[in-house]
Amino acid sequence: RKEVEQDPGPFNVPEGATVAFNCTYSNSASQSFFWYRQDCRKEPKLLMSVYSSGNEDGRFTAQLNRASQYISLLIRDSKLSDSATYLCVVPMIKAAGNKLTFGGGTRVLVKP
Amino acid sequence: GAGVSQSPSNKVTEKGKDVELRCDPISGHTALYWYRQRLGQGLEFLIYFQGNSAPDKSGLPSDRFSAERTGESVSTLTIQRTQQEDSAVYLCASSTTGTGINNEQFFGPGTRLTVL
Numbered sequence: 001r002k003e004v005e006q007d008p009g010p011f012n013v014p015e016g017a018t019v020a021f022n023c024t025y026s027n028s029a030s031q032s033f034f035w036y037r038q039d040c041r042k043e044p045k046l047l048m049s050v051y052s053s054g055n056e057d058g059r060f061t062a063q064l065n066r067a068s069q070y071i072s073l074l075i076r077d078s079k080l081s082d083s084a085t086y087l088c089v090v091p092m093i094k095a096a097g098n099k100l101t102f103g104g105g106t107r108v109l110v111k112p
Numbered sequence: 113g114a115g116v117s118q119s120p121s122n123k124v125t126e127k128g129k130d131v132e133l134r135c136d137p138i139s140g141h142t143a144l145y146w147y148r149q150r151l152g153q154g155l156e157f158l159i160y161f162q163g164n165s166a167p168d169k170s171g172l173p174s175d176r177f178s179a180e181r182t183g184e185s186v187s188t189l190t191i192q193r194t195q196q197e198d199s200a201v202y203l204c205a206s207s208t209t210g211t212g213i214n215n216e217q218f219f220g221p222g223t224r225l226t227v228l
Contacts, residue, residue: 006154034216043203043219044155087154100145100217104154 004090006103013078013110020074021106023088033071034089078110116220124226133189133223137206147203194227
């Protein structure tokens with residue numbers, strides 16, 4: 001089993017609709033998680049951090065289910081500009097540093 | 113302030129040649145990471161540096177790959193005897209302490225390597 005797994009998509013979403021997708025992780029000791037956004041041919045950028053049960057930022061909501069070892073990202077009222085690849089990131093906390101493990105990404109396409 | 117910069121932005125080389133990629137992290141960031149991203153795929157961890165600690169090289173795919181970092185500044189990733197499968201975007205990222213749970217990684221724009 002991969003350390004971090006994501007449905008690659010693409011998720012085709014009508015503008016204004018809600019979309020949600022999950023990310024599963026194998027290391028039960030992981031304490032914090034991140035969602036990064038990557039636009040086509042661009043570098044990833046931090047979207048949200050998830051430390052406890054969840055986090056909400058405007059139209060974006062991230063939730064953590066420790067028992068089932070997954071995090072989810074929900075996007076409400078989708079905009080065309082939300083089209084991107086969303087990368088789930090699980091940091092492996094080590095004394096010498098913080099090694100991020102990335103999922104393969106979920107591609108979201110918002111269409112008019 | 114300036115973000116993470118990488119050079120060159122694009123590199124085309126012939127199979128068997130050596131290439132050197134450069135990363136300038138954000139000033140004051142002690143942690144520096146290299147990733148590889150093949151077309152249409154996710155990020156693949158290669159190596160990271162944290163202060164004066166021994167680097168974590170566990171992600172380097174072969175002994176043709178090596179990286180160095182001078183103190184807490186510039187890093188270079190060297191690929192010797194390049195192969196076509198090395199073609200990818202090589203991304204560098206830096207962060208503050210590297211420890212703890214809330215340190216964001218800032219990515220550079222990447223170097224797109226094409227091996228003919």
